Amino acid sequence: xxxxxxxxxxxxxxxxxHGLSDVGYIKIALLLAVLTAIEVLTYFVDFGVLEVPSLLxxxxxxxxxxxxxxxxxxxDNKIFSYLFITGLVLAVVVFAAMATSLVFWTDPxxxxxxxxx
Amino acid sequence: xxxxTEVKTSQLAYGPTEWDDYDxxxxxxxxxxxxxxxxxxxxSDCLLFASLISTYLLLRNRVGPDTEGSTAADLFxxxxxxxxxxxxxxxxxxxxxxxxxIGRGELERCKMWLLTTAILGTVFIAxxxxxxxxxxxxxxxxxxxxxxxxxxxxxGFHGVHxxxxxxxxxxxxxxxxxxxxxxxxxxxxxxxxxxxxxVDIVWIVxxxxxxxxx
Numbered sequence: 001x002x003x004x005x006x007x008x009x010x011x012x013x014x015x016x017x018h019g020l021s022d023v024g025y026i027k028i029a030l031l032l033a034v035l036t037a038i039e040v041l042t043y044f045v046d047f048g049v050l051e052v053p054s055l056l057x058x059x060x061x062x063x064x065x066x067x068x069x070x071x072x073x074x075x076d077n078k079i080f081s082y083l084f085i086t087g088l089v090l091a092v093v094v095f096a097a098m099a100t101s102l103v104f105w106t107d108p109x110x111x112x113x114x115x116x117x
Numbered sequence: 118x119x120x121x122t123e124v125k126t127s128q129l130a131y132g133p134t135e136w137d138d139y140d141x142x143x144x145x146x147x148x149x150x151x152x153x154x155x156x157x158x159x160x161s162d163c164l165l166f167a168s169l170i171s172t173y174l175l176l177r178n179r180v181g182p183d184t185e186g187s188t189a190a191d192l193f194x195x196x197x198x199x200x201x202x203x204x205x206x207x208x209x210x211x212x213x214x215x216x217x218x219i220g221r222g223e224l225e226r227c228k229m230w231l232l233t234t235a236i237l238g239t240v241f242i243a244x245x246x247x248x249x250x251x252x253x254x255x256x257x258x259x260x261x262x263x264x265x266x267x268x269x270x271x272x273g274f275h276g277v278h279x280x281x282x283x284x285x286x287x288x289x290x291x292x293x294x295x296x297x298x299x300x301x302x303x304x305x306x307x308x309x310x311x312x313x314x315x316v317d318i319v320w321i322v323x324x325x326x327x328x329x330x331x
Contacts, residue, residue, distance in 0.1 A: 019217065021217075025210060025213050026210065029207065029209070032206055036203055036206060039325060039329060040195070040199040042329060043329060052330055055325050055329050055330050056330075058325070059321060059326070062321045063318050063322065066209060066314055066317060067314070070209050070212070070314045070317075071310075071314045071315075072307075079146060079148060079153070080153070080156045083153070083157050083160050084159055084163075087157075087161055087163040087164060088163050090167075091163040091164050091167030094164060094168055094171055095170070097171075098172075098174065098175055102175070
């Protein structure tokens with residue numbers, strides 16, 4: 001059936017069948033804002049070897065929160081999740097194929113894909 | 118018109134069905150065709166952006182043997198882009214509030230959130246135009262080097278997606294204002310919302326991978 005956010009308990013953030021209340025969504029947005037602030041903080045503060053892993057983890061967490069709550073995948077029919085995840089997995093495969101070129105492939109002139117040429 | 122197409126399912130040998138209230142038969146899953154199509158489109162769009170991001174990462178440091186100049190990464194203004202990212206992130210909140218509003222039948226509130234979302238999207242696009250203009254003034258154009266081409270193609274495609282989203286939002290606002298869409302078609306707002314959230318999650322990836330990761 002058509003799934004529409006139906007929050008009868010306005011003013012609370014209790015889970016309903018198909019989503020959160022408005023207050024719940026505002027709390028989610030605040031969480032996303034905090035995570036973004038931490039991301040930006042890595043630009044001003046030296047996180048050392050933790051910088052890249054922490055940025056990647058924050059990115060994945062933000063991505064997950066948006067698709068789960070704002071896009072309702074957490075509450076919706078699983079078929080929608082499967083459709084989207086299929087595209088996402090293929091996208092990761094494309095990305096992984098690119099990553100191999102940074103490691104394994106160089107041209108005969110020694111032009112490394114990751115360097116200035 | 119072919120007579121065969123005028124025959125309703127209720128007139129067929131197996132009698133009336135639960136499909137008779139629909140213009141087109143629903144899927145056997147019982148899910149909405151339109152929503153299923155939007156999710157399939159979003160899944161396929163992941164591939165487009167994965168290709169563009171991969172291409173940028175491959176070429177981000179390449180200025181080529183015959184060209185010169187700085188790369189886009191040399192000119193990034195992270196504080197400015199952070200504000201743009203925050204604006205786009207908050208537009209996802211206003212979009213979801215529009216969806217919940219129409220779900221409750223509150224059309225005026227839905228219109229207000231749709232308009233707010235469109236305005237926030239426009240602010241994001243204005244920021245992107247400002248950023249691109251700054252790069253151009255610094256001598257970094259689309260054809261300056263292979264790195265800049267990859268950068269402008271990636272962020273430009275995302276900008277086009279956001280722009281199309283703004284057009285959809287304004288159209289939706291107009292349709293609701295004219296009474297063409299009411300609370301009974303709340304799913305239309307939800308489907309446009311899915312598209313809008315998608316451009317947000319793509320930017321989440323671009324902001325981290327392209328702008329922040331050194």
